[in-house]
Amino acid sequence: MMTLHDNAAFQGLLDAVRQGGVDVAADSRKATPGGVFVAMAGSKDDGARYVVDALEKGVAFVVAAPGQDLPAGATARLVAVDDPQAALGALAAARFGTETMAMPVVAVTGTNGKTTVSYLIERLAQAAGHTVGVLGTVAYRWPGVVHDATLTTPDCLAIHENLAAMARSGCTLAVMEASSHALDQDRLAGLSFAAAAFTNLTQDHLDYHKDMAVYFEAKAKLFRRYLARPETAVLNFDDAWGLKLLREFPQAIGYGLTVPPTGFARLLSGHIQHHGREGQELVAAYGDDSYAVATPLPGRHNAQNVLAACGLALALGWPVETFAALADCHGAPGRLERISNPSGRAVFVDYAHTPDALENVLSAAREFTAGRLFVVFGCGGNRDRAKRPLMGAAVARLADVAVLTSDNPRHEDPLAIIEDVKPGLKKARRAILEPDRRRAIELALSEMRPEDVLVVAGKGHETYQQIGDVKHPFSDAVVVRELTGCA
Structure with missing residues (x-):
């Protein structure tokens, strides 16, 4: 296997990039005339399928794994490398001067x-x-x-x-x-x-x-x-x-x-x-x-x-x-962040979206909860399904009231996601199912007493609810403030 350092053709290309005026792209849609296109195999697609598209954009160089061919009549130069991703890193470092x-x-x-x-x-x-x-x-x-x-x-x-x-x-x-x-x-x-x-x-x-x-x-x-x-x-x-x-x-x-x-x-x-x-x-x-x-x-x-x-x-x-x-240093936004509100209720938002993260955050909240601990949470769509009941079980162990709702369902049915979580909630002290996230937060707030604590988990700093491919404006912190009369 030839290293990039020993690849004379690639080293010559690096020198050309260092001199300026030569752009580098790994997405054929961003390829430019006289530039370099790096064809890499990805987790979902293979850049080799888009070499012709890059050539049509006028690239002067194509960097690809051995075995890649250019169509007849192509004027671009083909540079074969054993590791196209490493080549992209070297080209990026040369292009932007980070080397x-x-x-x-x-x-x-x-x-x-x-x-x-x-x-x-x-x-x-x-x-x-x-x-x-x-x-x-x-x-x-x-x-x-x-x-x-x-x-x-x-x-x-x-x-x-x-x-x-x-x-x-x-x-x-x-x-x-x-x-x-x-x-x-x-x-x-x-x-x-x-x-x-x-x-x-x-x-x-x-x-x-x-x-x-x-x-x-x-x-x-x-x-x-x-x-x-x-x-x-x-x-x-x-x-x-x-x-x-x-x-x-x-x-x-x-x-x-x-x-x-x-x-x-x-x-x-x-x-x-x-x-x-x-x-x-x-x-x-x-x-x-x-x-x-x-x-x-x-x-x-x-x-x-x-x-x-x-x-x-x-x-x-x-x-x-x-x-x-x-x-x-109060850390990152949306990480066990207390949301001030006129009612003075202890409401926190957190990004916890794994079983362990929920365990950590709710254990911390449990330590300073004099009354009941409410938790509003859901599981993201088109993500690891195996963790869903585990997240439910973490909430069941530590919360007094679990409110299961939606969290970025993406291309899944929110109710199907909830069904995946429900087995983990079998031992919950009390569980409420409410697919509408705003309504779920409202339900929890409406039942809170002064000594209670509410953790709204899953989104943290996020400002959207993704349904399908569309990100709809939604912030847990903003919703809490609105529902408590702060906004």
């Missing part, structure tokens, strides 16, 4: 916690004197710029383009959420990360990854392929899959709240001293030193998120004094 970029990039991966950790590390980086850009689930943003996020991790070309824009605008650090889909599809090609954290691995996306082992292999790619130095990995030893990675990379920093595993030199071990609705205080031990860390974020899962961020700070060599900055 020589001084700005370090930090990544966070895991089923849950990526967004919160990205906000926490952003705050620590600011305390360390950095100007920060972030690519993640909520938005792609840097000082003066905010773009709505269409994907947690954008496509390869968009990643490089955004990182280059951050660097040009004066950012000295970038933080990225790395999704399992992006890792599996090598959207991070062409990048080398200064540090990376693994939060956890729990059931999700098994509609895409066939089982948990395959899901893990996608996540592990971040550390095996894209991390510059294994000692800057930060891995959750409380999670079985995180401990598996720590054993693979023993020089990494391990973090957690349980008894630390033996045989590892660099462990960040946390202990929760005080906790409540308004946050918590931790003591984090690293080596022979201990540090007090305060956060306004409640819940054991957020204590782990705080440790992940502190571990990244240690991996990057930032002073421990930066930890104090977390005391005023």
